[in-house]
Amino acid sequence: MPELPEVETIARALRNGGREGPSLLGKTITSPVVLWQGVLATPMTPGELQQRLAGLIIRDVGRRAKFLIITLDRGSLLFHLRMSGDLRVEPASAPPAPHDRFLINFTDGDRLVFDDARKFGRVWLTENPQEILVHLGPEPLDPAFTPETLQHQLKAHHRQLKPLLLDQAFLAGMGNIYADEALHQARLHPLRLSHSLSPQEVEALWSAIRQVLQEAIARQGSSIDWVYRGGDFQEHFKVYQRTGEPCPDCGTPIVRIVVGQRGTHFCPTCQKPI
DNA sequence: CCTGAAACCTGTCTGC
DNA sequence: TGCAGACAGGTTTCAG
Incomplete structure (x- = not known):
């Protein structure tokens, strides 16, 4: 699905609310759920993932290239949607859909859902996003791109x-x-x-x-x-x-x-x- | 340095 | 109707 404009649209909706969902800002993570192991770019046990994410608060949502970046208290979650990925926020009470690959539950009863029919999409959890983003070229809409x-x-x-x-x-x-x-x-x-x-x-x-x-x-x-x-x-x-x-x-x-x-x-x- | 092919996957549509 | 084949928003890896 997503090139720069689509990822930017999703990032804005997750930051400001809209696109049929609320803002993620200020939400506190209770638990991540991996529904398909391959979604993790850096493999981790469920316990390790839980250990690293539980209790963290979402401070910002942004974009670099086609990466969607969720900034946490400590570290960041990076999502790449590749061909068919999408992100949405919904009440955690609903049963997961067939193509949902990764969930993050919040204390307020909502959850973030990463769905991806073709399983090309990936998520990174990192203390240093630059390591993953470093080889990207200029942002075409940045003033520095002349x-x-x-x-x-x-x-x-x-x-x-x-x-x-x-x-x-x-x-x-x-x-x-x-x-x-x-x-x-x-x-x-x-x-x-x-x-x-x-x-x-x-x-x-x-x-x-x-x-x-x-x-x-x-x-x-x-x-x-x-x-x-x-x-x-x-x-x-x-x-x-x-x-x-x-x-x-x-x-x-x-x-x-x-x-x-x-x-x-x-x-x-x-x-x-x- | 550059190009092309294959791989990673699932779903939809077209034509025989 | 059924089924093979083409095609799909992306990226990585490897051969030449």
């Missing part, structure tokens, strides 16, 4: 734009949907090589990345298929999963190719190679 920094990064590589945008060490938070949408908005072919962009093209790419992500966040992300619930940015896709439909800008049918094992959608007229 056309100049993007220019430098692009020149440092000889790689196709599409796989490069998906590389979390190059740029943090982009995923398959928003990479395709940003490249279309910037009018850049997904196979263009990173070092070949003119300053004007770099500026267009920088601007497109930020605009697409900001608009998606404003719309609370994209809802696709059976996985994500919430936003409606999917109604504003121009190329993603629109193979054969006319490009909104020029009418040419959208083409789908595979790049780096990922479906890649673009307009062959607006996004010229070379």
